Amino acid sequence: MSIEQESFNIEEEKLNKTIEWIEEKIISLKEREEDISNKINEINKEVKGSYNYEVEALQNSLQINRKNLNSYKSSISVPYFARIDFKEKLKDNESFYIGKVGLLDEEDKEEMVVDWRSPIADLYYSGVQGKASYEAPIGNIEGELLLKRKFIIKNKKLIDAFDEGINEIILNFNEQDEQNGEKALIDEFLKINLEENRGNKLKDIVSTIQKEQNDIIRADMYKPLIIQGSAGSGKTTIALHRIAYLLYKYKNKITGEDIIILAPNKLFLDYISEVLPNLGVDKVKQNTFNKFSREILSSNYEIIDKDRKLSKIIENKNSKENKFITNSNKLKGSLVYKKMLDRYIKYLELNDMFIDDIKIEGYVIFTSREIIRLYKNDLKHLPLNKRKIEIGRYLENKIESKIQNVWNDIDKDYILKIREVRSKYEGEEERANIIKLYEERDNKKEKITLEAEEVLNKTIKEWLIDDVVDVYRDMYIDEENLNYATSGIIPEVLVNYIKNKIEKEIENEKIDEEDLAAILYLKIKIDGVDNYKFAHMVIDEAQDYSPLELYVLKLLSKARGYTIVGDLGQSIYYYKGIENWEKLIKEVYEEGEYIPLKQSYRSTVEIVDFANKVLGKQKNNLEPAKAVLRHGKYPKKIQYKDEKDFYEKLNSVIETIEEKKDKTIAIICKDYEQCESLKESLHLKEEKQWEIVTKDTEMLPKRIIIPSYITKGLEFDCSIIYDCSDENYRETELDKKILYVVLTRALHEEYIFYKDNITKLLI
Known part of the structure; x- marks a missing residue:
């Protein structure tokens, strides 16, 4: 049921005026772009390619102008999708039109369209008519929400409009709820949007975000969110809209480059590729765990991906082989394996302390005691190789004083030698031997001066651990390494299976995807990976990650910002080890908040009910999804x-x-x-x-x-x-x-x- 015709006509007129205003702004911005470009060209001709401050300022203005122009162009077809009327305490009633992009009339300083991410837009998504409030930068704003109106606009034309509380329909959730007499009050606007065909790309949902989704999108950036979303609950879409919101709210602290999305494969990345650009977001890194790991490791090894292994498990009738595959991967994805790696790193650290004095010509430039003190105590907080590099820098800064000390020792040694010559020889023979000793002394000093830095650099370079992939392999190949790391807690038959497999794969320049987390962990502990740390991380299909993979990814975050979305009902890589989210929160995301999403917006009630039969037979005891709104064929x-x-x-x-x-x-x-x-x-x-x-x-x-x-x-x-x-x-x-x-x-x-x-x- 639509709004009354009189109200519809008023909204139609408002839309037409808004579009006219946008068209005028586009013309104005195009003219401004042309003016700025002409000025830049004129100045460039005068300065003939030399740097010019004015040109730089104009280029910045041109960039801002183009960004604004793109905003108006993207808005002209559908400038907004909703209107709210809000009467703040002690103020007059105001109408706000909400769109994907905020549009400001700079002359009147009036917001023609409010950005969906703005504080007041929260009333559209989570507010109910009557007393309402929202959080603004200046504090909590109280008042009364008088109207929530939703528009269907296509190609600059108002097709329909609905008022919340009036244009709602009553639907059953599903068969079970119908038997229990439960009903759902759902707005017709959402129903119409969900009935559309989707095409081959995921679309944004700014006009139909529901309250439970909005709460997740607007949650604090510095808190890990673990979202268990049933199939079709919109968890991926919510995560993408959350990115857009965070970049809006924290625009003075982060940019798109500070955020990464990890998705299961290239196909999925393409499927979601239009959402963020449509929300005005760019430069967000989007990757798969597989490819991201290879970038960090700078590895050209072929990765044996998990799909190939799953396919083998599905097709393989050899239950013994399948058991080895599943047990080895469960181990390698567990936090028990992390403890094993920690023991191995401790073993490497102990071996690193067997370092000799740094000598030239028999003279000690730096003592092993001094080096070990720095390594073991002063720089213990750093990864192994970073400690060594910092030790090298520290020693290099002290090299001149150390050389002077060695010179003093040489002088003392040669004073004794000269005394000995004087006691043995006389006359010309004495003089010749003393001159020879002076030359020998000076040559030694010169050699030490020339070679000290080179010897130091060579020592540090040889001390560095070179390739973490080889280090990982050596954990299994070297019997002493293996015994120290495993401490005998892993069955020998399983260790031998993993050992033979890893040795064969690395010899053929291949790495099993299930080994990537362990190798990355070694990389972090040995080399450090500061250049790859992000302010916020979105991990989609998180049920397919192992606890160790998620732990390693946690180490790659600058802050505590994670949005983890998944569905245990779809954990087809079950052998990797995630059994429930509560255990994961306890072991990895200590401050994490668990949020279940049970409503499914994708499929019809009949399809969801049918799929729930299978979900109910799984061992994880997940609450079945509730389909809303749409009925269709069984x-x-x-x-x-x-x-x-x-x-x-x-x-x-x-x-x-x-x-x-x-x-x-x-x-x-x-x-x-x-x-x-x-x-x-x-x-x-x-x-x-x-x-x-x-x-x-x-x-x-x-x-x-x-x-x-x-x-x-x-x-x-x-x-x-x-x-x-x-x-x-x-x-x-x-x-x-x-x-x-x-x-x-x-x-x-x-x-x-x-x-x-x-x-x-x-x-």
């Missing part, structure tokens, strides 16, 4: 007899879907091998092309075949689940998680194909 189970029957039924489904146009369709297979086999068969039977998606795919086409483990975080208008038989999806914990992931990707429609008997997980 997921359709389709049995097929043979290959011919499968393709006939598949084509029938695809034809039905494609009649609706602009739909993204994903056929989801359990593993990559199934994807290849299916694509080959489809190529022979269909004219239209299907593309297999891998972890290296950078853009999603509209018709894809994709393995289960790459779908996490992605969403499609329609999902087709391939071979959901009891042979393909068994009652293992891994299969429960994989199936839950694939069943929670669809927005609108879902089809489950199976041969013979459907998996017991869906019964």
Whole structure:
């Protein structure tokens, strides 16, 4: 139900005036840009390429002007999405129009459009009509919220408008809640937005952010947030909007370069790539853990990624081999492994203290005692190699006085030698021997003076630990290292498996992704990595990280700012060790706040209820997701007899879907091998092309075949689940998680194909 026509007409007129004003600003800014550019060109001609302060000032003005121009250009189609009326205590009622970008009329000093991240905009997301307040830089502002109005604007045209509290509809959450008589009061504006087709990129949600999401977005930057979000809860989108908010609120303290997002793969990074630019944010580093680790290590080694290993576990029928894979990775991802690495680092530290005096020509320039004191006591707070470098600098500063001391020792030695000559020889023979001794003494002094710095630098260089990858390998290869590090607490058969695997991989210039955290930890403790430290870190799909990986990433933060988002229901890399968030908070993020997000905004009620059947069979006892707003078709189970029957039924489904146009369709297979086999068969039977998606795919086409483990975080208008038989999806914990992931990707429609008997997980 929309607002009344009279109010609609007033809002339409307001929109038209705002757009006219923006158009005028664009013309004005373009003219200003041209004027500034002309001035720069004129001055450059005069100074003929020499540095000029005025040119630098004009270039800064040009940059600001272009940024403002881009803001107006990006706003003109949809200047704002909401209006609030707020009456501050002892003041008149004011109307505020809220948009993605704040727009200020510089002449009147009036905010034509308020930035969604501004303090007063918090009332739109979290306020309720009646008494309300918000936190401003000057303190808490109290008053009365009189109106919350939401607009649908497309291409400069007002399509519809809704008032909160009036244009709301009552929906059931899901079947269970319907039985319990629970209802949800939901606004129609959100429902309309969620019913749209999504395309192949994640979109911003500034106009539909819900209160629970807004609280996370606006939470303090210096507090670790651990967000358990069910599939479709918007956890990734919330994390991205949180970045935009933090850069707005703390703009005098941080820039985009101080923040990093770690995502599971290139495909996911491409999928989220438009959100931050659309929110006016740039320069935020976006990477995968794999690639980020390689950058820090400056390594050209090939990384054996976790998807390859998971695929092997899925396909491998050798339960003994799978047991070795899972046990070794559980160990290498645990904080027990960190203790093992700490023991090894202690062992390296002890060995470092076996250093000799630094001598030239038999004279001690620096004593080992002095060096060890600096290493063991004064510089103990530094990583091992940094200590050595600092010791080198310290000794270099003292080298002149040390050389003078050695000269004094040489003089003393040669005084004795000259006395001895005088006691033995007389006349010319005495004189010749003394001259020879003086020359010998002076040559020795000169050599020490010339070589002291070189010998010092060479000693420090040889003392440095060179390659942390080799150091990691040596922990297993050297029996003494291994015994000291493990202290006999790890079963010998498992140690031998890891040892043989690591030795073989590093010889072939390969590193298992599960070893990266340990190698990074050694890098931090040996070399330090200050250049890579960030003020805030967003880690997406965090359930796929091991405790050690998250601990290492914590060491790469300058502050305590982390936004950790994940879903234990989707932890398909279960063998890496995260069992629950509470344990992780206790062991890694001591001051962390745990926030569950249970509402799912992605799929229809029917799809969420269907997927929750599988979630309920997992061991983690997670509360099932609650779908809101949208009802649709119940997921359709389709049995097929043979290959011919499968393709006939598949084509029938695809034809039905494609009649609706602009739909993204994903056929989801359990593993990559199934994807290849299916694509080959489809190529022979269909004219239209299907593309297999891998972890290296950078853009999603509209018709894809994709393995289960790459779908996490992605969403499609329609999902087709391939071979959901009891042979393909068994009652293992891994299969429960994989199936839950694939069943929670669809927005609108879902089809489950199976041969013979459907998996017991869906019964």
